[in-house]
Amino acid sequence: MAIFTINPHSGVPVYRQIMDQVRYQLAAGTLAPGQQLPSIRELAHTLAVNPATIAKAYSELEHDGVIELQRGRGAFIHAHPPAMPRDQRRQRLRTLAERMAVEARQTGADDAEICAALDQALIHLNRRRPS
Amino acid sequence: MAIFTINPHSGVPVYRQIMDQVRYQLAAGTLAPGQQLPSIRELAHTLAVNPATIAKAYSELEHDGVIELQRGRGAFIHAHPPAMPRDQRRQRLRTLAERMAVEARQTGADDAEICAALDQALIHLNRRRPS
DNA sequence: ACGACTGTATTAGTGTTATCATACACTAGG
DNA sequence: CCTAGTGTATGATAACACTAATACAGTCGT
Numbered sequence: 001m002a003i004f005t006i007n008p009h010s011g012v013p014v015y016r017q018i019m020d021q022v023r024y025q026l027a028a029g030t031l032a033p034g035q036q037l038p039s040i041r042e043l044a045h046t047l048a049v050n051p052a053t054i055a056k057a058y059s060e061l062e063h064d065g066v067i068e069l070q071r072g073r074g075a076f077i078h079a080h081p082p083a084m085p086r087d088q089r090r091q092r093l094r095t096l097a098e099r100m101a102v103e104a105r106q107t108g109a110d111d112a113e114i115c116a117a118l119d120q121a122l123i124h125l126n127r128r129r130p131s
Numbered sequence: 132m133a134i135f136t137i138n139p140h141s142g143v144p145v146y147r148q149i150m151d152q153v154r155y156q157l158a159a160g161t162l163a164p165g166q167q168l169p170s171i172r173e174l175a176h177t178l179a180v181n182p183a184t185i186a187k188a189y190s191e192l193e194h195d196g197v198i199e200l201q202r203g204r205g206a207f208i209h210a211h212p213p214a215m216p217r218d219q220r221r222q223r224l225r226t227l228a229e230r231m232a233v234e235a236r237q238t239g240a241d242d243a244e245i246c247a248a249l250d251q252a253l254i255h256l257n258r259r260r261p262s
Numbered sequence: 263a264c265g266a267c268t269g270t271a272t273t274a275g276t277g278t279t280a281t282c283a284t285a286c287a288c289t290a291g292g
Numbered sequence: 293c294c295t296a297g298t299g300t301a302t303g304a305t306a307a308c309a310c311t312a313a314t315a316c317a318g319t320c321g322t
Contacts, residue, residue: 013309013310013311014310014311015310015311020233023233023234023237024229024233027232027233027236027237039267039268039269040268040269041267041268041269049311049312050311050312050313051312051313052310052311052312052313053310053311053312055269055270056310056311058269059269059270066237069268069269069270070268070269070318070319071268071269071270071317071318071319072267072268072269072317072318072319072320073267073268073269073318073319073320074267074268074269075268075269081239082239083239084238084239089238089239089240090248092235092238093235093238093240093244093245093248094248094251094252096231096234096235096248097231097248097249097251097252098252098255099231100227100228100230100231100249100252101158101249101252101253101255101256102154102155102158102256103154103227104224104227105158105256106154106158106197107215107220107223107224108212108213108214108215108220109220109224111253111257113224114224114249114253115246115249115250115253117221117224117225117227117228118228118231118232118245118246118249119246120225120228121225121228121229121231121232122232122242122245122246124229124232125232125233125236126242144279144280144281145280145281146280146281170297170298170299171298171299172297172298172299180281180282181281181282181283182282182283182299183280183281183282183283184280184281184282186299186300186301187280187281189299190299190300200298200299200300201288201289201298201299202287202288202289202298202299202300203287203288203289203290203297203298203299204288204289204290204297204298204299205297205298205299206298206299
């Protein structure tokens with residue numbers, strides 16, 4: 001199985017699918033800081049998409065501090081994770097939590113059910129992590 | 132203060148800002164099932180946007196089962212919340228939780244911090260709820 | 263120095279989205 | 293009935309998103 005898989009008919013943009021998978025695998029530990037990623041052209045060939053599409057995904061990830069691009073060398077998971085300042089992190093978490101809370105409530109779930117879902121997701125992520 | 136407020140320069144579409152606020156206020160209890168919303172034209176005038184923009188927001192919300200549109204009468208919060216089937220709800224919660232878990236991990240937060248953020252968000256929502 | 267690999271930049275084509283304008287159809291009250 | 297309110301439907305236009313094509317520039321091993 002390849003590192004990444006793409007579904008061109010899912011409606012979600014290819015470049016975003018790439019970004020999501022890098023983020024997910026980094027969170028899950030399948031990708032580790034410093035590790036080299038497939039080159040733009042190589043990945044483009046594997047997934048049968050235009051190199052510019054991969055370049056866009058990588059470029060955005062670099063802008064977000066997730067990966068590091070080195071001209072002539074390749075793409076790498078950022079060696080030193082950004083380590084967001086405490087205040088900013090708090091604000092970010094608050095935003096994420098509110099979004100999830102509101103959307104989860106739409107399903108009719110109660111607090112316990114919502115928290116349980118998050119616990120499960122975290123446990124699932126931790127599966128592959130030495131931490 | 133008006134029921135809704137809009138920021139035309141935020142980059143997020145106006146119709147989506149409307150949708151988000153209806154959903155949020157419903158989750159928070161500021162809007163209650165059965166309650167009447169501002170008419171399309173009235174809200175359009177208040178926010179200084181085209182009625183079709185409000186119509187789109189309302190139409191999408193109706194499609195999602197959040198509100199009810201009655202020609203010649205007005206727009207109302209759906210009296211009986213949709214109550215998603217258990218399986219579908221579980222799947223939806225799983226998706227939401229995974230997204231939050233992955234994005235929260237990006238900030239460098241640990242499990243406890245992430246769960247605490249969600250707890251806070253739920254508590255904050257419950258503030259205005261009789262439930 | 264060369265060649266084969268890396269990322270970068272610019273431009274363009276295509277489709278979708280967001281907003282607006284205008285005309286239509288239903289409902290309720292006088 | 294008729295009027296003033298409601299939502300509905302259609303089409304136009306501008307902006308944006310996504311993908312692609314092509315040419316450029318740095319790195320590294322031979």
